Amino acid sequence: MVKKLDWDSDFFGFPIGRIDVNADRSLHNVEELAKEFKLIYFFSDYALDWPGLKHVDTKLIFQKKVIHREESVFNNLGEISFSSFNLKTDSYDEIENLAYLSGEFSRYKLDEKFGENNFRKLYKKWLDESINKNIADYILVAQYKTRIIGFVTLRIDNYGTGQIGLIAVDPESQGRKIASKLIRACEEKINDGQFLNVSTQEANLGAVKLYYKNDFEVVEKKYIYHYWQ
Incomplete structure (x- = not known):
């Protein structure tokens, strides 16, 4: 499920969503879910190797x-x-x-x-x-x-x-x-x-x-x- 990020979407001027990956899922399903968005942020506890994803950060807290x-x-x-x-x-x-x-x-x-x-x-x-x-x-x-x-x-x-x-x-x-x-x-x-x-x-x-x-x-x-x- 893609969560729409209202603040990000309004600020940058295009629809942005977020997916938190807590279980394996196919990119095909993501493509279907992401139709209404120009950009999706993926947050995952483990490294992903799916076509189309650009690794932009490994965030340490x-x-x-x-x-x-x-x-x-x-x-x-x-x-x-x-x-x-x-x-x-x-x-x-x-x-x-x-x-x-x-x-x-x-x-x-x-x-x-x-x-x-x-x-x-x-x-x-x-x-x-x-x-x-x-x-x-x-x-x-x-x-x-x-x-x-x-x-x-x-x-x-x-x-x-x-x-x-x-x-x-x-x-x-x-x-x-x-x-x-x-x-x-x-x-x-x-x-x-x-x-x-x-x-x-x-x-x-x-x-x-x-x-x-x-x-x-x-x-x-x-x-x-x-x-x-």
Whole structure:
């Protein structure tokens, strides 16, 4: 059964559906079910080898239990400071560029049928909705002097679990443990003993290494495919 994704369909301007594969099924049946859609997302717990499917992501969901430290990154008096993003005083252009950078391994970026414009449109929407606090509770930034060189968005659900959305560090500033400190900044917004989740692409080796280094563990793995009509 194909589930129509109303938000995706309205946003991209063509009918999009989703199939969660939890048992073997023939592609012939899928072709019949997919008649009304231009694009179907397939989410599977195992790798699929069906004609017409484009593998666009192996998604890893990481999780860690938060244990607070005495030293706060927000009290750091070094050359790099950490704070909440302020639209009135901070540069939107700088954080927008970082938002696009955060999606470099995204399936919306890697699947050329979406196109660069749709990718940027989606990540700008994600950023704007985060700034407006519709899908994020915090946007935390790392700044060198007045320039934003890294950022992260964080949502905390009703159970106290944190979810990192977008995270990126300016390429010229990488290798200075800024991403790790942004993760710590997220942890400080979450109650001690609660969990912090983040997802990334298995192909994004830098991000995978970052999360393992910061004591996350993989709790779920999904294979994602696109099927275009």
